[in-house]
Amino acid sequence: PDSAIASKLGERRAGVIIALDASFSMQHSDGTSTRFEQALEKVGAITEGIHPGDPVSLVLLGAEHRVIARNMAFDPVRFAELLLAQQSTPESLDLGSVPQTLKALAEAMDAPQKEIHIVTDMQARDWKDRPAWLRDAFEDLNLSAPTTIIPVRGGADNLAITGLELVSGVLRRDTIARYRATVRNCGSNPVTNVRVKGLADNITVDTKTIPAIAPGASETVSLFVHFQNSGPVRISAELESDSLPVDNTRRTVAFIRDDVSVLSVEGSSGGSSGSSGFIAKALRARGEGAGEENFAVQSVPWIDLPAQDISGFDVVILQDVPDITPEQAKAFEAYVRAGHGLIWFAGDNVDAAAWNKRSALDGVPLLPAVIEQTVSTSDALGVGRPLDPTMPDHSVCRPLRSLPEDLLSETRFRKVLQVKPSPISSTVLSLAGTAAPLLLEHSIGRGQVFMFTTSADAAWNNMAVTPVFPMVLQQMVTYLTARSFEKPRLVGDSLSLSYIDEPDASEAVFDTPSGETIAVPVSEHRSQYVAMLEHAREDGFYLARVSLQAPGTPVAVNVDTAESNVACLSAAETERSFAETGITVAHSDADLLDAVDQARTGHSFWLSFLLAGLGLLVIESLLAYFMQKRPAAKAKKTKPASTQAKNN
Helix, strand or coil, X not given: CHHHHHHHHCCCCXXXXXXXXXXXXXXXXXXXXXXXXXXXXXXXXXXXXXXXXXXXXXXXXXXXXEEXXXXXXXXXXXXXXXXXXXXXXXXXXXXXXXHHHHHHHHHCCCCCCEEEEEEECCEHHHHCXXXXXXXXXXXXXXXXXXXXXXXXXXXXXXXXXXXXXXXXCCCECCEEEEEEEEEEEXXXXXXXXXXXXXXXCCEEEEEEEEEEECCCCEEEEEEEEEECCCEEEEEEEEECCCCCHHHCEEEEEEEEXXXXXXXXXXXXCCHHHCHHHHHHHHHHCCCCCCCCCCCEEEEEEHHHHHHCCHHHCCEEEEECCCCCCHHHHHHHHHHHHCCCEEEEECCCCCCHHHHHHHHCHHHCCCCCEEEEEEEECCCCCCCCEEECCCCCCCCCCHHHHCCCHHHHHCCEECEEEEEEECCCCEEEEEECCCCCEEEEEEEECCEEEEEECCCCCCCCECHHHCCHHHHHHHHHHHXXXXXXXXXXXXXXXXEEXXXXXXXXXXXXXXXXXXXXXXEEEEEEECCEEEEEECCCCCCEEEEEXXXXXXXXXXXXXXXXXXXHCXXXXXXXXHHHHCCCCCCEECCCHHHHHHHHHHHHHHHHHHHHHHHHHHHXXXXXXXXXXXXXXXXXXXXXXXXXXHHHHHHC
């Protein structure tokens, strides 16, 4: 078929734009070759019909479309080498921007005729049920240049790890944490005996087997990691190799401390029997295992806070504290910005006006919300409202989501603060039947602040005497101490490295998973210094360093597993998808040959008609010219005779 294209097209010439789908579903293999390898063969067939010197453009389609060749004078050898160097990416496909990208390339191409060829696996999640505006955009693209869709298809079977989260445990040396790995069967057939490995710094530390996963279903396993040393640890969950390896691994990073220290500041005079007593007991509560305490907790009364060096603690908890000085407010803002955690509880002693004033110092709110007033949430019998069981997929909520509903509903809240959340805050927990937030969160620099609108003791609720309290509080401290590193990112996201103070070096360094070193300038934003690596193109562990010689901070980057559903549109579905758009679908090399031939033949007819029209215009102009000349010549010839008659 390749030679047939070359011979049949003959002298017909055109500028050609080739768009090659490079999203990670194109890495799916049928056991013999990947979809991307099949796509390269299709592109090779297209190039057999391109004449040397004709303009050709090649663009790889993904989350960010990359033009590999733009209006290049076609050279078969050079183009073949260029094509051979291309690889599919770990990105998803941004289909919505494809027509605009290709139309711009067509408009910039200087050629009497242009063709656009899109080679793709027609992944159903992208192409099925396209919105009307996108269908119109492809129809408009075909008007710019005759467009051909060239599908390469494969099977739908695929397993993917879609999640890896810390569920419980303390990020401290000589402790064990439980991670939850979620495996999804994206295919149409059931799978059995799915083996999942847990790795820490590339060493296998746990292995679990899922007996069976139904089509379209997800199953989870617990992977336990023993932290033997302090420092950053790269955590991974891996599947055995299948037809699409790129989504078989999920990554995250844990920063392990020698110990986790908490300062609990008590605003009331209750001493160990007040809020601090509940806090200390909740943080020291142990599960089934015995051994060393998870957290080192120090409780102090509010009046002793000025004497405390809070920088020596990982987390500070303020419980029913009436007020803080402006200097303390600035110290807490700097403390959180440096990467520490702050937890704030309401109570009867809280001076709302004072806290609102202190919180808004220098325009940087310390708390996630403005306090308005205290409201009762009790009914006539004095029974408060329970927690809203609909919770976000937040690290703090994960232990609660596993509780039985009846146990969760036993936790009641009789009184809360009515607050106005700031635009940058988010609600973590709320009261059932209302929109009233119970727990809010926002970030300041590298750290986080949690704000409870209820108390940490039994004055406003019974939470402090239920299993909910130690579960939530311990998970919050673990979450806050894990904030030293960025949460896992997706391919295509930007990676940032934040500084506490103005750095000495003007550039930071990011080492990619493939070993490339990228220098990134440091910029200042709102008195915070940040180095930003735009658009992470690889999946794996990056290493962010403040300078070339400095130790690195690992950052986990994962693929977007929405792309893991690799099922393709059928031939019939593809035809229906492009019906009445003018776009041709070439299911085979013969179809491709006919499509290209028809487009160029149509151009030849158009050119012939144009030349014929020009010829008729020239003939008509010549006839008009001669018709005008004949009367003039006749008049000139008869003039002497008339003159002679006049003289006679």
